[in-house]
Amino acid sequence: MPEATQSALPTERRGVPRPVMGLAAVACIAVQFPGSLWLSGLALALWLALLLVGDRPALARLWLPRFWLLTLAFALGSGLLLGPRVGHDLFGVMSREGLRAGLLMVVRGAFIFALASWASRTLTQEELQRSFRRVGLARLGSALGVALRLLPELQVRLRGPAAGGAERGLRRLREKLVGLVTESARLAETLATTAPRRSPMSRRVAAVTGAPRTGKTTMVGAIVEKLATRGLEAAGVVQLAQLDGGRTVGYELRAVPGGEKHALARRRAGVAPSGLGFDFDDEGWRWARHRIGEARRSRPLVVVDELGKLEAAGQGHLPALEDEIVGEPPGVFLVAVRAECAEAIGERLGGFALVLPTGSDDEAIEAFAADVQALAHSRRAQEAQG
Amino acid sequence: MPAASPADRLWSQAAAFGALWGSLEITLGSFLHSLRLPFAGVLLASTGTLLLVAARQILPRRGSTLAVGAVAALCKSISPGGVILGPMIGIASEALLVELVLMPAPRARASAAIAGALAALWAASQKLVTQVIFFGGGVLSLYLALLRRARDWLGLPAEAGWWALTALLTVIVLVGAAGGLLGRSVGHEADRRLASARQAPPVLEAPRA
Numbered sequence: 310m311p312e313a314t315q316s317a318l319p320t321e322r323r324g325v326p327r328p329v330m331g332l333a334a335v336a337c338i339a340v341q342f343p344g345s346l347w348l349s350g351l352a353l354a355l356w357l358a359l360l361l362v363g364d365r366p367a368l369a370r371l372w373l374p375r376f377w378l379l380t381l382a383f384a385l386g387s388g389l390l391l392g393p394r395v396g397h398d399l400f401g402v403m404s405r406e407g408l409r410a411g412l413l414m415v416v417r418g419a420f421i422f423a424l425a426s427w428a429s430r431t432l433t434q435e436e437l438q439r440s441f442r443r444v445g446l447a448r449l450g451s452a453l454g455v456a457l458r459l460l461p462e463l464q465v466r467l468r469g470p471a472a473g474g475a476e477r478g479l480r481r482l483r484e485k486l487v488g489l490v491t492e493s494a495r496l497a498e499t500l501a502t503t504a505p506r507r508s509p510m511s512r513r514v515a516a517v518t519g520a521p522r523t524g525k526t527t528m529v530g531a532i533v534e535k536l537a538t539r540g541l542e543a544a545g546v547v548q549l550a551q552l553d554g555g556r557t558v559g560y561e562l563r564a565v566p567g568g569e570k571h572a573l574a575r576r577r578a579g580v581a582p583s584g585l586g587f588d589f590d591d592e593g594w595r596w597a598r599h600r601i602g603e604a605r606r607s608r609p610l611v612v613v614d615e616l617g618k619l620e621a622a623g624q625g626h627l628p629a630l631e632d633e634i635v636g637e638p639p640g641v642f643l644v645a646v647r648a649e650c651a652e653a654i655g656e657r658l659g660g661f662a663l664v665l666p667t668g669s670d671d672e673a674i675e676a677f678a679a680d681v682q683a684l685a686h687s688r689r690a691q692e693a694q695g
Numbered sequence: 696m697p698a699a700s701p702a703d704r705l706w707s708q709a710a711a712f713g714a715l716w717g718s719l720e721i722t723l724g725s726f727l728h729s730l731r732l733p734f735a736g737v738l739l740a741s742t743g744t745l746l747l748v749a750a751r752q753i754l755p756r757r758g759s760t761l762a763v764g765a766v767a768a769l770c771k772s773i774s775p776g777g778v779i780l781g782p783m784i785g786i787a788s789e790a791l792l793v794e795l796v797l798m799p800a801p802r803a804r805a806s807a808a809i810a811g812a813l814a815a816l817w818a819a820s821q822k823l824v825t826q827v828i829f830f831g832g833g834v835l836s837l838y839l840a841l842l843r844r845a846r847d848w849l850g851l852p853a854e855a856g857w858w859a860l861t862a863l864l865t866v867i868v869l870v871g872a873a874g875g876l877l878g879r880s881v882g883h884e885a886d887r888r889l890a891s892a893r894q895a896p897p898v899l900e901a902p903r904a
């Protein structure tokens with residue numbers, strides 16, 4: 310087995326639960342803040358006792374006689390070289406104050422060493438990656454996962470044959486470095502261009518696509534109703550056009566469920582109806598983002614209507630969909646997408662799992678709703694499997 | 696093939712170069728430490744800076760160096776052997792220093808040299824800085840007292856110690872700067888090769904008979 314994967318194996322069962330050990334570690338660190346030798350000694354003794362009960366292999370790793378002899382010599386040396394000497398000091402040559410400072414160093418050093426010995430055994434690689442996802446650093450976790458998979462191969466390549474004579478060797482070394490860096494950059498490019506398919510949103514989005522005013526919102530509403538009867542409750546926002554004599558004069562957001570309203574955009578005076586001639590209200594986007602975030606935390610189905618030119622450029626509702634949410638339960642998205650922007654938005658979201666064009670008949674809508682339900686089930690099953 | 700977003704490019708580069716640096720730390724680092732070579736950390740820091748500066752020539756984007764450092768430090772966490780916290784802190788600190796220095800002018804020679812020099816100086820002094828943080832300023836007094844004793848025993852003049860220290864720091868700075876400059880040169884060459892590969896005309900297939 311390659312070295313890189315050995316420590317990824319789960320560690321054996323231990324006597325003291327990990328949260329208890331973690332809390333004890335924090336308490337032991339806190340106790341040492343005043344800088345008292347006795348308190349630091351107490352913290353070290355407590356931690357060693359916990360290791361004795363909870364993680365004996367970590368304790369065994371502290372058996373380094375040469376290291377401890379050296380640190381003890383360090384403490385004695387500080388007693389000899391540092392601090393004021395008074396008549397009643399030890400052996401007449403050693404400063405009590407200097408010795409105390411040296412012993413404090415040794416005790417604190419031993420504690421930190423013992424703490425690191427436990428921590429390095431306790432956190433496995435899979436747990437680290439999962440932890441990154443939990444604290445919203447999913448991208449770092451993914452990058453780490455990719456890097457760890459590359460490690461064994463890179464280690465083999467780095468152990469390649471050494472170069473020959475002096476000058477030629479230096480040139481060959483530079484050439485080898487250029488080759489390594491070029492290959493790494495190529496690898497990075499490949500990883501980057503395939504990344505959208507591995508996006509966190511990938512295989513989570515069902516899209517209803519169509520041109521403006523072809524019934525996307527109506528169709529989304531119908532699907533939401535069908536899914537509600539099957540026990541899949543939805544939440545999110547829909548964006549309704551405000552019409553005046555057949556002309557769109559603004560957009561209004563409406564919360565699902567509840568129907569709470571919020572203004573989003575008004576047409577600019579004197580601007581041709583190009584589709585982007587609107588003044589958007591930042592407060593409206595914030596309101597929608599908050600609603601979408603709440604929906605992602607609480608519901609298995611998140612509705613966002615609609616995604617268009619702004620979202621194709623990475624703006625509008627898109628940041629709300631890309632937000633990394635700590636502890637987000639497995640869910641799926643039902644979005645209404647303008648047909649002309651569907652390809653660009655699909656790329657940004659890692660591809661649509663399901664697509665239903667407007668104008669589809671009832672049978673197709675029914676089948677689409679069933680597919681969305683199946684998608685939600687499979688997401689839950691995948692998450693449960695880890 | 697879809698165009699990658701800037702964030703995807705940054706994290707993909709972090710994965711590729713972080714793995715490369717992590718591998719170097721695990722293989723070369725373990726080797727140098729097992730030889731108990733003095734200033735092995737300086738050599739490793741110089742090599743790390745070489746990679747960081749080279750990567751920054753290819754993707755001169757803010758934060759990319761820090762991301763590479765974060766991945767490499769975490770890769771080091773799986774290194775076999777007892778003490779990993781120190782090297783992990785070292786890698787992360789070196790990446791932070793290089794990121795800060797390269798921020799204003801990522802492709803300048805001076806930036807590369809300064810970044811390398813600072814990373815090497817940090818590697819040389821990390822142990823001392825960590826001891827001061829953990830144990831307080833008393834450690835410095837202890838070391839200075841030991842050096843004074845040694846100087847007295849050897850019968851050296853008072854200023855000899857400062858000359859020795861200056862010479863040592865100069866060597867460390869030169870080793871680090873050389874790593875940074877080599878990294879810049881390697882990165883430029885790699886970038887040139889990548890650009891020419893992108894611009895190369897497509898190979899035409901021979902017509903079928």
